[in-house]
Amino acid sequence: xxxxxxxxxxxxxxxxxxxxxxxxxxxxxxxxxxxxxxxxxxxxxxxxxxxxxxxxxxxxxxxxxxxxxxxxxxxxxxxxxxxxxxxxxxxxxxxxxxxxxxxxxxxxxxxxxxxxxxxxxxxxxxxxxxxxxxxxxxxxxxxxxxxxxxxxxxxxxxxxxxxxxxxxxxxxxxxxxxxxxxxxx
Numbered sequence: 001x002x003x004x005x006x007x008x009x010x011x012x013x014x015x016x017x018x019x020x021x022x023x024x025x026x027x028x029x030x031x032x033x034x035x036x037x038x039x040x041x042x043x044x045x046x047x048x049x050x051x052x053x054x055x056x057x058x059x060x061x062x063x064x065x066x067x068x069x070x071x072x073x074x075x076x077x078x079x080x081x082x083x084x085x086x087x088x089x090x091x092x093x094x095x096x097x098x099x100x101x102x103x104x105x106x107x108x109x110x111x112x113x114x115x116x117x118x119x120x121x122x123x124x125x126x127x128x129x130x131x132x133x134x135x136x137x138x139x140x141x142x143x144x145x146x147x148x149x150x151x152x153x154x155x156x157x158x159x160x161x162x163x164x165x166x167x168x169x170x171x172x173x174x175x176x177x178x179x180x181x182x183x184x185x
Contacts, residue, residue: 005137005138007137007138007139007140007141008134008137008138008139008140009139009140009142010139010140010141010142010143010144010148011144011148011151011152011155012134012139013134013135013137013139014144014148014152015152015155015156015159016131016132016134016135017071017072017077017080017135018152018153018155018156019128019131019156019159019160019163020067020071020080020081020084020128020131020132020135021068021071021072022156022160023128023163024064024067024068024071024084024087025068027064027110028061028064028065028068030109030110031057031060031061031064032061035057035061038057038061038109039053039054039057040053041106041107041108041109042056042057042060042109044106044107045094045098045106046098046103047094047097047098060087063083063087064087066080066083067080067083067084067087068080070083071084071135077135078135078136080135081132081133081134081135081136082136084128084129084132084135085129085132085133088125088126088128088129088132089125089126089129091108091110091125092121092122092125092126092129095108095117095118095121095122095125096119096122098117099117099118099119099122103117104116104117104118104174104177105178108121110167115167115170115171115174116171116174116178118170118173118174120166120169120170120173121167121170124163124166124167124170128163
């Protein structure tokens, strides 16, 4: 017997879109504000020839802009959700591959203050990909009311703040790991 998916509340879908757009906007701003650093971060992953790091960095930035535009355009929202998932899963895969290689000091290139790749960041990207995937699920057709319009920014900002706290914890744990590896217990 096939499982029937219950439609999601449109407020939940709108919050998922809002959070995903914020995540990608921060990433785009990070790349645009210091493209050369991002290009170097792409090269540092050592997943492709160094000569391709510049073009791939440009393509990644353009993909992130396209994801934002698609998520904000209702007719392209599914494409935006799939694109967001693809980018986030690619980043998670790149980090996981390097962690498996024992390369733990690479800056993730995620945006915001620099931080070394970690399994925490891999999991974060998997969770963010799942959040972006909510766009692909059926949503109820109820209109958003005034309470929804109040709840929506609160939900998006609260989840954003939780994300920022998780990222700060990942940076702190990476710093502690580095200190321990260098004999500072």
